[in-house]
Amino acid sequence: MAYSSDKHPRQTLEAINSLRKRRELCDVVLIVGDRRIYAHRVILAACSPYFHAMFTGELAESRQTEVIIRDIDERAMELLIDFAYTSQITVEESNVQTLLPAACLLQLQEIQEVCCEFLKRQLDPSNCLGIRAFADTHACRELLRVADKFTQHNFQEVMESEEFMLLPANQLIDIISSDELNVRSEEQVYNAVMSWVRYNLPERRNQLPMVLQHVRLPLLSPKFLVGTVGADLLVKSDETCRDLVDEAKNYLLLPQERPLMQGPRTRPRKPIRCGEVLFAVGGWCSGDAISSVERYDPQTHEWRMVASMSKRRCGVGVAVLDDLLYAVGGHDGSSYLNSIERYEPQSNRWTKVASMSTRRLGVAVAVLGGYLYAVGGSDGTSPLNSVERYDPRTNRWYPIAPMGTRRKHLGCSVYNDKLYAVGGRDDATELSSAECYDPRMNAWSPVVAMSSRRSGVGLAVVNGQLLAVGGFDGTTYLKTIEIYDPDANTWRMYGGMNYRRLGGGVGVVKMPQCESHLW
Structure with a gap:
């Protein structure tokens, strides 16, 4: 009878590791910085091509009992030796930047892949350029590819980061030369380049002509090209830059000649299509609350029914967290709700998640820092000032600091990493007051x-500005819009809509070749 033990490899490895910890039968000591790490050559050689070559070849180290290892972090080496004996390692933010170079040196391909996968999950507009450079330095091609793609897709946020301002010129050129750069217009690329130059003007002024060659000036609007680019003193003072502006002017002024003027600077960018769709959730129809949900696909221009919620809901709060759609509270036609449902687009299924502690109709919802916030609303007795926060990792709602004012039918939006609650109605009247929540302080101000x-005010952030749209002032339905200036802490009128609107929904769409629009 043939027999193969599943326990044997694990038990053997555990026994060898115990020998190492007691320094028994160890035949080599690795000296890394100030640390001495006892080990067995056969284990190291079996796990690492680097050690295999060292101990089986003609190198001097093959005959030494103590081997000095240079250019490697002490703690990282200990973690990798532990992995060789236990098959376990924890990669985290505090050690990944020392583990990856060490794994590269020791040619531990598996650990390199784990570190790269960890860094992929950490990608953010504020750090993607650093991760990109780190991947390039350590020849992690897959991580470099993913970081490149992330940078291109999120360029509008990346260009605002400190890492972007610190880029060397060659890396900046690599990024802005890409056809896949996801920008609304070439104006953003030009503005990013000029911000980068002015960040360190004494050293970068002479680099402007080299960098500006990779901005596609012919794709700019004539007004921007002449009024902004051509009028800039840095551009006007350099002959090469002036030539680039003249080339763009000729392209715009002589459309009949454009077929003869094609080149890298006239090639349109290819904005990345995100495949985003719009959901209409619940509401009120024919005298009753409804549970139906529809999905609109902008690419096919079609509305289609998807799975209905388990509850009828009007006055429901809707938000997206981690690409999942949440329907929060509302009213089912007979009672106020504290229940929550979550929609998974891939499976076309709604599932119940933990309920809030309070029933809420006319609740405002928003997503900030990986949490779902439910703000104010009405429980059927009175407007609420209480606020709850949902953590999808624990499937629990947690109370946070209450607002200073009770509010239902309020506007809510995330602005400058804070949660803004605006207007609404309390027990007696419509409100003009506003307040904001700082999650770091757990406090409203x-x-x-x-x-x-x-x-019933709509609240949205458009081109970095907070806008309050329409609503009801207790007497009149409003079409006016106000815009908030955080530096001056003031609101000012910002024109008006064509129609008065109460409870109008607002959304921001990034339009190609122009600024963001409010819809």
Whole structure:
């Protein structure tokens, strides 16, 4: 009878590791910095091609009992030797930048892949350029590819980061030369380049002509090209830059000649299509709350029904967290709800998640820092000032600091990493007051009041500015818009819509070749 033991490899490895810890039968000591690491050559050679070559070849180290290892972090070496004996390692933010170079040196391919996978999950507009450079230094091609793609897709946020301002010129050129750069217009690329130059003007002024060659000036609007680029003193003072502007002017002014003027600077960028779709969730129809949900695909221009919620919901709060759609609270036609449902687009299924502690109709919801916030609303008795936060990792709602004012039918949005609650209605009247929540302090602080009272107000961030849209002031339905200036802590009127609107939904769409628009 043939027999193969599943326990034998694990038990053998555990026994060898015990020998190592007791320094028994160890035949080599690795000296890394100030640390002495006892080990067995056969284990190291079996796990690492680096050690295999060292101990089986003609190198001097093959005959030494103590081997000095240079250019490697002490703690990283200990973790990798532990892995050789235990098959276990923990990669985390505090050690990945020393583990990856060490794994590269020791040719531990598996650990390199684990470190790269960890870094992929950490990618963010604030760190993707650093991770990209790190991957390039250590020849991690897959991580470099993913970091490149992330940088291109999120360029509009990346260009605002400190890492972007610190880029060397050659890396900046690599990024802005890409056809896949995801920008609304070439104006953003030009503005990013000029911000980069002015960040360190004495050293970068002479690099402007070299960098500006990779901005596609012919794709700019004539007004921007002449009024902004051509009028810039840095551009006007350099002959090469002036030539680039003249080339772009000729391209724009002589459309009949454009077929003869094609080149890298006239090639349009290819914005990355995110495949985003729009969901319409619940509501009120024919005198009752409804549970149906529809999905609109902008690429096919079609509305299609998807799975219905388990509850009918009107006055429901809807938000997206981790690519999952949440329907929060509302009213089912007979009672106020504290239940929550979550929609998974891939499986076309709604599932129940933990309920809030409070029933909420007219609740405002927003996502900040990986949490779902439910702000204010009404429990059927009175408007609420309480706020709850949902953690998808624990499937639990946690109370946080309450607002200073009770509010239902309020506007809520995330702005400058804070949660803003604006307008709404309390027990007696429509509100003009506003307040913001700082998650680091778990505290609300008052914001200067709007000029108008606004219940059922729409709130959105457009081109970095917070806009309050429409609503009801207790007497009149409003079409006016107010914009908030955080530096001056003031609201000012910002024109008006064509129609008065109460409870209008607002959304921001990034339009090609122009600025963000509010819809």
